[in-house]
Amino acid sequence: MTNTNFHRGNGYPTPTPSPPEHANSHLEDDSSVTVIASSRAVVGGRLTEATIVVSRVTGKITAIYDSIIPPYEFAYGTHYVDYSPHILMPGLVDAHVHLNEPGRTEWEGFWTGTRAAAFGGVTTVIDMPLNAIPPTTTVENLQIKIKAAQGQCWVDVGFYGGIVPGNASELKGLVKEGVRGFKGFLIDSGVDEFPAVSSGDIAKVMAELKDEKTVLMFHAEMIPPISDSVGDSVQMSDPPLAPAGPLYEYATFLSSRPSSFETYAIGEIISLAHLAPQLPLHIVHLSAIEAIPMLREARAQGVNITAETCFHYLALAAERVQHGDTRHKCCPPIRTQKNQDGLWDEILRTGNDSVIQTVVSDHSPCTPNLKLLPASLERVGVAKTTPASVLETSTDSKGNFFAAWGGISSVGLGLPILWTAGRRHNISIEDVVRWCCINTAAQVGLSHQKGDLKVGLDADFCVFDDTREWMLGRESMLFRNKVSPYEGKVMRGMVKETWVRGVRIFAREERGVAGFVNGKATGKLLLEPRTT
Numbered sequence: 001m002t003n004t005n006f007h008r009g010n011g012y013p014t015p016t017p018s019p020p021e022h023a024n025s026h027l028e029d030d031s032s033v034t035v036i037a038s039s040r041a042v043v044g045g046r047l048t049e050a051t052i053v054v055s056r057v058t059g060k061i062t063a064i065y066d067s068i069i070p071p072y073e074f075a076y077g078t079h080y081v082d083y084s085p086h087i088l089m090p091g092l093v094d095a096h097v098h099l100n101e102p103g104r105t106e107w108e109g110f111w112t113g114t115r116a117a118a119f120g121g122v123t124t125v126i127d128m129p130l131n132a133i134p135p136t137t138t139v140e141n142l143q144i145k146i147k148a149a150q151g152q153c154w155v156d157v158g159f160y161g162g163i164v165p166g167n168a169s170e171l172k173g174l175v176k177e178g179v180r181g182f183k184g185f186l187i188d189s190g191v192d193e194f195p196a197v198s199s200g201d202i203a204k205v206m207a208e209l210k211d212e213k214t215v216l217m218f219h220a221e222m223i224p225p226i227s228d229s230v231g232d233s234v235q236m237s238d239p240p241l242a243p244a245g246p247l248y249e250y251a252t253f254l255s256s257r258p259s260s261f262e263t264y265a266i267g268e269i270i271s272l273a274h275l276a277p278q279l280p281l282h283i284v285h286l287s288a289i290e291a292i293p294m295l296r297e298a299r300a301q302g303v304n305i306t307a308e309t310c311f312h313y314l315a316l317a318a319e320r321v322q323h324g325d326t327r328h329k330c331c332p333p334i335r336t337q338k339n340q341d342g343l344w345d346e347i348l349r350t351g352n353d354s355v356i357q358t359v360v361s362d363h364s365p366c367t368p369n370l371k372l373l374p375a376s377l378e379r380v381g382v383a384k385t386t387p388a389s390v391l392e393t394s395t396d397s398k399g400n401f402f403a404a405w406g407g408i409s410s411v412g413l414g415l416p417i418l419w420t421a422g423r424r425h426n427i428s429i430e431d432v433v434r435w436c437c438i439n440t441a442a443q444v445g446l447s448h449q450k451g452d453l454k455v456g457l458d459a460d461f462c463v464f465d466d467t468r469e470w471m472l473g474r475e476s477m478l479f480r481n482k483v484s485p486y487e488g489k490v491m492r493g494m495v496k497e498t499w500v501r502g503v504r505i506f507a508r509e510e511r512g513v514a515g516f517v518n519g520k521a522t523g524k525l526l527l528e529p530r531t532t
Contacts, residue, residue, distance in 0.1 A: 032056050034502060035080045036461065037068045038088035042433045043453045050088065054459040059501030061459050083463050086496055089433055091123025091155075091460030093440040093451050095180075096284060096308065096360035097411055099125070099157075102148040103133025108365045108480050110152035113411055114523055115516070116478035118154045118506045120412030121462030121495040124441070124450050124526070125155060126180050129162030130194040131364075137162040137194075139173040146525060153523030154516070155500055156458075158444060160217070164195050168204040172212065178527035180444035181215035183284065186222045186265045190406070202272055210276035213530040215443060217282040220265035220291075221257070221332055250321035250328065253401035257333050259288035266291050273303045282443065283307040285362045287332035289342035295355040306443070308358040309343055311414045315421035316340075316485060324374045324399025327485040329406045330364065344425045347435065358443055359435040361414050364407030368483050372397050372404040409477070409484045417486060419466065419493035429466065445530035459502035468494040 034054045041050035043064055053063040071080040094117060100108040117125050127145075129136035136142050136159055149157060161174040163184035171182065184197045184205070197205070209216060245252040266283060273281060283295070286307040298305055312330065317337040321328045328334055347356045368378065375398070397403040410417065418432060433452075441451025449458050469492050474482040498506040500523065509515045 031077065033062070033078060034459075035069075035071075035074055035078055036088065036499075037080070037082045037084070038086065038463075039068060039084035040086070040429075041088040041453065042090065042429055045430055045433060045438060045452065047087075047428070047430055050453070052088075052453060052459070054502040056502060059459055059503065061453065061455050061457055064453065064455060083496075087429055087464040087466055088453075089121075089429065089462050089464055090437040090452050091450075091462050091498065091500065092121055092415060092436045093124040093126075093444070093446065094122045094361050094363070094411060094414065094436075095126045095358060095440040095443050096310075097125040097127055097363045098131055098365070098407070099127045100131050100365070101152075102144065104131050106367055106480075107131065108363075110149045110157065111154075111521065112478065112480040113363070114152070114154040114157065114521070116412035118412070118498045118500070118516070119476070119478045119495065119508075121415050121464060121498050122412055123155050123458075123460035123462070123498060123500045124158065124446065125411070126158045126160060126444050129160050129183055130189060131191050133193060135162050135164070135191075135194045136160065136174075136179070137164050137167045138170045139177055142174060142177055142179065146527070149525055152521055153525065154505060154521045155498075155523045156450075156460075156526055157523055158446070158526035162194060163197055163201070163205050163216075165197060165201050168201075168208045171205065171208045175209075175212050175214055176529055178529050179214070180446070180526070180530065181217055181282070182209070183217040183219065185219040186268065187219065187261075189219070199268060199272060202269075203275055206272065206276035206279060210279050212279075213445065213532060215280040215282050215445075216276075217284050218265070218269055219285070220269060220283045221261040222265040222268060224260045224264045246323075247402055248324045248399040250318055250323075250325070250401060253329065254318050254333050254335065256402075257331060259290040259335070259339075262286070262288040262332055263291050263294060266294055270294065270298045270303060270305065273298070273305065277302070277304065279304065281305040285310050285313070285330075285332060285360075286343075286356060287313050287335055287339070289339050289346070292342070292346050292355055299355060305355075306357045307355050308360050308443075309347065309356050310360055310362045310408070311410055311417045311421075312362075312408045312485070313343055314340060314347075314359065315417050325377060325485070326371050326373055326399060326401055326404035327377070327483055327487075328408075329371075329401050329404050330362070330408045331406045344422075348425060348427070348431070352434070357435070357439045359414070359418060360440065361410045362407075363409060363411035363479065365409040365479055365481050365483070366405045366407055368481055370405035371483055372400055373483070374399045409479055409481065410486065411479055413472070413477075413484070413486055415462070415464065415495060416472075416491035416493040420489075420491050423492065429464075442532075445532050446526065447532065449526075459499060461497070461499035462495060463497040463499075465494045465496050467492070470494055 051069040134141040161179040
């Protein structure tokens with residue numbers, strides 16, 4: 001890597017034979033720009049050599065050249081960094097994060113959650129309307145959340161609104177205040193302040209939003225009419241009356257939340273789509289491959305619907321979950337290896353034809369005590385298998401997948417998780433940028449500002465060493481509670497630096513300790529109303 005304040009040249013750079021069409025025809029003076037280069041950069045979704053000029057005044061990209069222009073071609077004092085051979089890519093846009101502030105800051109908060117994001121090359125997060133108290137279901141509640149976030153964000157942050165019974169009249173106001181979309185649950189969310197919506201509620205919401213620039217998203221689980229499953233809570237619940245096995249075995253939990261939960265709910269959403277045919281619909285955290293043909297058929301018939309999946313569904317499998325390891329509990333659940341392979345097959349469909357357009361973290365943390373981990377996992381995180389005899393005699397629900405809180409903590413870990421898991425499927429860095437940058441930015445109406453390396457967009461960069469192998473320990477979990485199923489796993493790929501709007505905010509030090517360059521949280525709140 002070359003990092004130079006150059007002191008020889010006086011002129012502006014002359015582009016190599018054919019600069020890309022989107023390059024500016026001039027460059028600003030040395031005091032107002034930063035120049036960043038790499039032999040491998042993902043520009044406009046394509047891997048290429050690139051030299052990128054950034055305005056230090058606006059934080060925007062002002063020129064891009066499809067070759068490495070040497071530092072001596074730039075004016076005296078120009079700050080120039082060549083990251084070759086590391087990959088220079090857009091900062092990730094994580095479109096599904098629970099930051100939980102205000103109200104549950106012991107679970108997470110803007111300060112800790114956005115620092116964790118920056119550590120992992122995520123430059124934009126979109127905060128879900130729950131599990132904060134109050135939830136983001138009214139304009140007043142949004143203002144409370146905005147006040148809580150001010151001055152605490154290390155990366156840029158947008159907000160979703162929530163749909164709950166009776167709040168349809170609030171939705172247009174939330175659109176005007178800049179929420180990036182809306183989310184509702186078709187099953188109990190697990191928190192009293194965010195109840196599930198009925199088909200009647202959804203019809204009212206669609207009537208309100210049918211002509212708005214927004215997206216309507218759903219946690220798509222419902223209990224089918226005939227089921228021997230648990231109650232309808234996404235989080236802690238009683239076990240079935242006749243459980244399929246011990247409550248500390250993951251297979252017992254998985255059998256209680258079959259794929260039919262998802263397909264039944266998605267069928268209900270598709271059946272209502274005609275009420276607002278222009279309104280984009282979106283299924284969050286799709287887990288069950290059985291839903292894919294339903295979504296493809298609906299799209300073929302003109303229904304405006306997409307889906308996302310999560311890092312954990314692409315990297316973790318039910319067969320490898322140890323007894324009592326409730327760090328793996330989430331809803332919808334992590335399913336079998338065969339199901340995981342089916343998700344990969346779908347997302348890798350050629351021509352960007354997949355019904356799954358985005359990959360997100362669904363970072364959904366809680367305090368360690370709510371996870372009810374067995375003592376061995378609670379202490380070390382990467383323990384030997386807890387003996388079944390210990391779990392069977394437990395009197396405090398330790399290791400009980402039904403009683404434990406559901407949610408996977410992974411904000412800021414998604415890039416190495418995806419890169420590591422994707423090696424089996426020969427994914428490219430262009431694939432990652434499409435799923436985690438370009439398409440996530442489009443989902444939340446930020447393509448004019450985020451998600452790609454193009455002239456006029458924010459200079460949000462992730463510098464990625466795609467060959468570095470490292471073991472994930474708790475020192476690399478910058479979110480508040482260090483409880484994650486990825487602890488102790490060997491990762492391939494490491495984020496070296498993160499830039500937000502032309503300013504380097506994080507640099508990975510070689511000894512493995514995170515370094516925040518500024519010492520100050522300078523992230524912005526993204527409150528401009530959507531135009532797409």
